[in-house]
Amino acid sequence: AKERGRNTYAFYTGEIADGLQERLAMETGLRRALERDELLLYYQPQFNAATQRLTGVEALLRWRHPEQGLIPPNRFIPLAEESDLIDALGGWVLRRACAQARAWLDAGLAPVRIAINVSGHQILHQQLVEELEAALHSNGLSAGDAAIEVEITESVLQGVEHSGKVLQRLRDIGIRVAVDDFGTGYSSLSVLKQMPIDTLKIDRLFVRNIPDDTDAKAIVSAVISMAHTLGLRVVAEGVETSAQLGFLREEGCDEVQGYLLGFPELPEQIALLLRAQGAA
Numbered sequence: 001a002k003e004r005g006r007n008t009y010a011f012y013t014g015e016i017a018d019g020l021q022e023r024l025a026m027e028t029g030l031r032r033a034l035e036r037d038e039l040l041l042y043y044q045p046q047f048n049a050a051t052q053r054l055t056g057v058e059a060l061l062r063w064r065h066p067e068q069g070l071i072p073p074n075r076f077i078p079l080a081e082e083s084d085l086i087d088a089l090g091g092w093v094l095r096r097a098c099a100q101a102r103a104w105l106d107a108g109l110a111p112v113r114i115a116i117n118v119s120g121h122q123i124l125h126q127q128l129v130e131e132l133e134a135a136l137h138s139n140g141l142s143a144g145d146a147a148i149e150v151e152i153t154e155s156v157l158q159g160v161e162h163s164g165k166v167l168q169r170l171r172d173i174g175i176r177v178a179v180d181d182f183g184t185g186y187s188s189l190s191v192l193k194q195m196p197i198d199t200l201k202i203d204r205l206f207v208r209n210i211p212d213d214t215d216a217k218a219i220v221s222a223v224i225s226m227a228h229t230l231g232l233r234v235v236a237e238g239v240e241t242s243a244q245l246g247f248l249r250e251e252g253c254d255e256v257q258g259y260l261l262g263f264p265e266l267p268e269q270i271a272l273l274l275r276a277q278g279a280a
């Protein structure tokens, strides 16, 4: 740790230089990670709220750093988004997810929906649709084999004109669209109604405060009924307690995801879950 010495000027420039150096090292490291196959996807199960059957998984990126161990996405995705690295990373994620869908099918498991997080940059930079199509095709997947869902954040909906077109093209090739972290941005009802989307994911921020906080409960109930009115499926994320699950189920929330029901896991664990469920 640094000591705040008398020479605060030197201290601050030192800090800034360190920050820059750290970012540069991170960027170089990430490029190498792509070349050296240090990235991997974990998969967190999503369940039908009423039946608790597994309905899908969300792919979550990790970086297995040779010295630092497993690095979570919040530590490198924002940085990648500031450079063109996010396109390379995003491309890798969707190819990996499609290859995984193929591997699970080849293992004799029932098709499972895979949700992929997509950054706003990938929507802007156009090649997302072609890349997904290519990834599905090269793994011999058709829409029926692997339901791929793309998760975007509310900010993407702001560029209604352009994003709407991209999302529509995704849906045309059988890919579903989910709005992630819903409630943390500023999407208006009319935007939601206009956009070609299938799913709303209620942010953990709201789920965390049920059932004690009456405001959080009111918001969650309102979002569920509004979404259903618009014909959207609702997934609640960050479900950690059975009280939360009970409330969500009563309110008619379609699906749930969270540590109460399952952590992000390696593909082998998901295969076990799918197998156990198939046998039940």
Ligand code: C2E
Pocket: 044, 059, 060, 061, 072, 073, 074, 077, 090, 093, 116, 117, 118, 119, 180, 181, 204, 237, 238, 239, 240, 257, 258, 259, 260, 264
């Ligand atoms: P997210 O899309 O909102 O993903 C959910 C995050 O919440 C995940 O963190 C997950 O591990 C965590 N989580 C799940 N259930 C619970 C719970 O019950 N309690 C708590 N406290 N947390 C829970 P993770 O894997 O660290 O991912 C963080 C964020 O990084 C993601 O947030 C997403 O925005 C981003 N991300 C992850 N993978 C990708 C990717 O492949 N591409 C892009 N662009 N972003 C990604």
Ligand code: CA
Pocket: 058, 117, 151, 180
């Ligand atoms: Ca997500």
Ligand code: CA
Pocket: 180, 181, 201, 203, 237
């Ligand atoms: Ca989320």
Ligand code: CA
Pocket: 181
């Ligand atoms: Ca989030």
